[in-house]
Amino acid sequence: MERIDRSAKVRENFHQAKWDEPIIFELSNKGERGIQVPRAESGIQELVGDGIAGLPLHMRRAVLPALPEISQPRVLRHYTRLSQETLGADVNIEIGQGTCTVKYSPKINEVLARLPQMTELHPFQPTQTVQGILEIFYRTEGMLKEISGLDRFTFQPGGGSQGIFAMASMVYKYFEEKGEEAVRDEIITTVYSHPSDAAAPAVKGYKIIYIPPNKDGYPDFEAFKVAVGKRTAGFFVANPEDTGVYNPRVMEFTQLVHDNGGLCGYDQANANGLLGVTRAREAGFDMCFFNLHKTFSTPHGCGGPACGVTGVTNALEPYLPGPLIVKQDDNTFEFDASFLEDSRSVGKIRSFYGVAPVVLKAYAWIMSLGAQGLYEVAKVAVLNNNYLYKKIMEIPCVDAPYIRGKQRIEQVRYTIEKLTKDTGITSGDIQRRMMDFGMHYWTSHHPYHIPEPMTLEPTETPSRDDLDEYINTLKYVFQEAYDNPEIIRSAPHSSVCHQVDGSPSDDPDQWAITWRSYLKKTAKK
DSSP: OOOOOOTTOOOTTOOOOOOOOOOGGGGOOTTOOSOOOOOOOHHHHHHHTTSSTTSOGGGSOSSOOOOOOOOHHHHHHHHHHHHHTOOOTTTSOTTBOTTSOOOOOOHHHHHHHTSHHHHTOOTTSOGGGOHHHHHHHHHHHHHHHHHHOOSEEEOOOSSHHHHHHHHHHHHHHHHHHTTOTTTOOEEEEETTSOTHHHHHHHHTTOEEEEEOBOTTSSBOHHHHHHHOSTTEEEEEEESSOTTSOOOTTHHHHHHHHHHTTOEEEEEESOOTTTTTTOOTTTTTOSEEEEETTTTTOSOOGGGOSOOEEEEEOGGGGGGSOSOEEEEOTTSOEEEEGGGGGOTTSOOOSSSSSOOHHHHHHHHHHHHHHHHHHHHHHHHHHHHHHHHHHHHHTTSTTOBOOSSTTSOOSSOEEEEOHHHHHHHOOOHHHHHHHHGGGTOOBOOOOSSOSSSSEEEEOOOSOOOHHHHHHHHHHHHHHHHHHHHOHHHHHTOOSSSSOOOOOSGGGGOGGGOOSSHHHHHHHHHHO
8 A cells, every 4th residue: 555645744635524504593493302401309399399489580481491492312412513623722733822821721631620619609609618729819920920021910800901901000000099191191001912912902082102113123122212201101011012022121111111100001912922921010010911711721712711810010919800819827828908008999890700720721731831941931932933034034025124134033924025026926815715625724813014914823732744834735725826816816626715895894784692582683584
């Protein structure tokens, strides 16, 4: 038998399962059951009644909920088919999710998070019944203090953007206490920082000042000096920025803001290339936030579940959203409600405190690696990224603006503008064609400051073989753009996905977010 030649490392024969699967409400048959719930025994009925009479009238349904009625085997087939129609970290190489740090999440951590002791937790439980998870929060905070150099963290933010909003809220409260909130109405950020570094402070009412890059791609310090002044409330920045360029002069920036009375917040949603290398405190930041669902290996989950932990120096601790977890003299753990009595606290920015399964998984990941292991994560992530960078820059139609000849950190924002000019094929077209090889490719943040962007972040997870497979697949598709562009324009061909018409998203009459709203809309036609 002749051995299969895998030297090209391109999955030309990939074909994803496509079931043309209806939504579960369309599979429903009246009277069909997955399980027959037994009636309560007479002794139980005598004790608790019918289970309804005790409910206030305003909480009782007038009609039964419109739930699908379907057997167990059909439910199993339905969700298994949907899982086969999904590209994700367990079935494809997740290099193309630039800026999102999609890495391997150990399955043992998933097992931990699914233990009944976790899944049956409720945020309204008395604290004496949840001492274990409160200790996990407390211990995780201690490790984040070491990683960042900061003094106190809150787990309340539900994600990175909310973590930035917490920082913006604290900045406002800080200057409100000083009576300067009307004057200090500007937040400075950079063009290539994550868009949320501008959006979250804007929600708080701040005017946003953008600093452009200089010719080498670093934030322009001369423009920064002009921007900083008496109206500056804060400086929010990602470093490295979303281009993968690290600003080595960052302390000059933070010092200038401090000299002018402002505060500095570090966007460390993606700190994967910096663990054990540099810390927020030494870079001059008063605040930072981490995304546990990125750097700390809890699954990204398409935006959730997430947890954007926000840390501050001692000087800003009174402004943190509360409550915070404290360790008592008897080694038990409680929520400190004193923030309710302190007018400096920004209060709650979210109903409940943190996302317990996410924090547990992050804690397990950090503990399994230890300090040296975290440093190894950063080194391998940077190594993988720069190997990918070198190989991709050998492709004639690809470029990467700025710092030529120098290494990037954990990701790179490339441009395929030349390919588009030569063939008419865009970055969005490449995205759809990569699906035909079981690959994920993300087209980056809007607005497109870098034309036809391609943002790749391998993290520490892929092997060299994985990287080579991704590189060779990109080369194959780029060559198709020159030789047979129509196969790309009409892609995907071997994926469950189809080309999406963007117009319905702008017309509420053409979409529905629930089955009930769908039925209402279709009934009108």
